[in-house]
Amino acid sequence: MPSLAKLLSLLALLLLVIGPARASVANAPGANLEVSLVTYGPGDVYWERFGHDALELRDTVSGEAVNFNYGVFDFNEKNFFLNFARGRMHYLMDAEPTGDEEGYYVQVGRSITRQHLALAPEQTAALRDFLFWNLRPENAGYNYDYYVDNCTTRVRDALDKALGGIIKTRLAAQAGGMTYRQQTDRLMSAQPWLMLLLDLGLGPYADQPMTAWSESFLPYELQTHLRDIRVPDGHGGTQPLVQDEQLLSPNRLPVPPAQAPDLRLPLGAAGLVFAGVLAMTTRRARLIHALLAALYLIVAGLVGLLLLVLWTLTSHHSAWNNANLLLFSPLAFLLLRAVWRARRGLAPSRLANATLVLQLAAALVAALLHLLPGTVQQNQPWILFALPVWLALAWSQRQLAHV
Template sequence: MKNYLKKISLLFLLACFTVQARAQFEGVQITPDAKISLITCSSGDDLYAVFGHSAVRVQDPTLGMDVIFNYGTFDFNEPNFYLKFARGKLNYKLSAAHFSDFVYSYAQDNRSVFEQELNLTPEQKQKYWLFLTNNYLPANRFYLYDFFFDNCATRIRDGLEATFPDQIKYNIDHLDKDYSFRNLIDLYLPPQPWGDFGIDIALGARIDKEATPYEYMFLPDYLSQGFANATIEQNGQAVQLTGKPVTVFVQQPPAEQPFSLFIPTILCWILFVVVAAVTLLNLKNNRRSRTLDFILFFAAGLLGIVMLLLWFATDHQATAYNFNLLWAIPTHAIAAIYIGRKVVPAWAAKYMAITGLITGILTISWWLLPQEPHAAFIPLGLTLFLRAEYIAWFEKKKELVAAKV
């Protein structure tokens, strides 16, 4: 709670400084002494911050101005905020604040801040300044956020290219590691095992396509590397786009995270072992744990419904074509009601046999599909396969016994 209140306070302070900065840009032209830089911030502890952050600093000592332009802000007071966020319709905006306050907020979160000055002529600085201030106008500052293709990093890259069309060249082929978008975000997720699990469950096959080095720059670290290896045309010659990174603030070494069993993969294997043990006891005692079956398949069905809504009821591109729906089948939520009863309809038993077989085949052949699974899927798939087939077998056995009688 203390950390939460601290972050809310910092956001409030930054909002106040943004209001003060707003009137400073009207009719302002920066001087030749001005400096424009790419600012890159390191990962934070929270999932939303783990991928880092990018912003643009404009410093003009002659005007006494030192301001940060930040494309990564949004308004909590926007009507239907959470619904818009879930549906992919939340507007992010370009904000502006004093640079010292921006750095203070990141220092409070123990996140490093690095600066790369853009190697621009006075004319180019003025041109980019006009782009930024025009982008900051109330009519222009809002945009529909997309984590992979339109975010705080890509807005800076695309804005610079729009200001200087066909004048910036990236020499980044050496960055090519044959990464998919999922591989790229996985680089940042070891400290966030539950975030990694949620992302792999919610995001579909679209993020498993191989990304180009240019597309890597949706991540702030790769934007920094991309700018460091780029050139810009000046008077018919190509010059380096940025200077070497300078450390503005360096984080203290984070505390080593203790080993924890409370991570998705381990817990899912524990679930499989428990369910396998219950199934063996059921087999020995000639019975079926109906409550277990109801909970297991109702939960899988609800999860599938969420995935289906993320695919078809939102504007999120990355949630489409989610092959997790082959095991978290939305109709499980309906079937669970019937398999939780003492008398199971014949169709429900057949449904379990068919879907269980699908899940079993999927578990051993996922590598054939165009989507990389989370490691926890293997025990989850085995668990659902085991219980589905046991339900089908048990109900068939009951039917045969009843027929003999």
């Protein structure tokens, strides 16, 4: 749960919001309220790359408008980074006058799009009551999950609840366009090293087929999918849920690509180049060869430890069952001594030989897994990178041992 200081701050904010709103947003009849989905474009900091959104309630009589969002977190929260590593992120709901919140996004150059939604007066009132209930300090906190319980899924679910489940019914029956992995790679592509790290750490969960409902964990996707939703018009027919859409502020930051980058060619090429360097330095530059081989083994071992920890000791379910453990394993540490022994012309120990054979077999299994039916982890780029390097290491150890 949030700290006492955080709860007190939130309570003060709640009083500020409700205080001037008693004759407007907080207590206005549903017929006087307008509901809008406000979508903010991606930012340039890594935690802003997925974008953001909020629900706006506007009193048409007083003109007061309040934005409700679920994206508040605090770096100064006790054990923040430990909780982040363990997959136990604590987020909070927040409310702020529309002008104040949108002014920040205009200042930093992130786009703002407002979609006016067609909710019946009783639905609008129910949504308003739920949001103010959710804003209470005892209800504001939640355990954040990047894919299934984030600032956008909370907005989506609040709207769906107010509309009686129409959004989920429609979107759950519609196929999504990408997987969690593809969306993550696409949105993080401006920061390549972080993108690669995230891709390496994602398990088969990230490759399951998505519906338009699950794909709406992203603000832009929710904004897009709502355009196709129709709701009752109160006269026996239907009308679009999105009554009108306005771009309030243009984007001044680089726009993410429409598709995820294909990592197979760059990672495959990097693996072949590294393997080639290992092979060429086997006899001609033994010290360089040993240093490069040791560097790879240390990195492979550390990556394997990280993947194992993510699977067994954290709540990051999207990282569980990661097949990249077959390519990067803590077993790599057992080969470090063999690298330096081979430099002096000494044959690998029986343990090193067995470890190399086991590692090559594991890499082969990682490749063969793609022949299985069902959802298979899309880690072909990492197979293309790691397999040539392991083959080059095995070949070089044999060559050096017989000099």
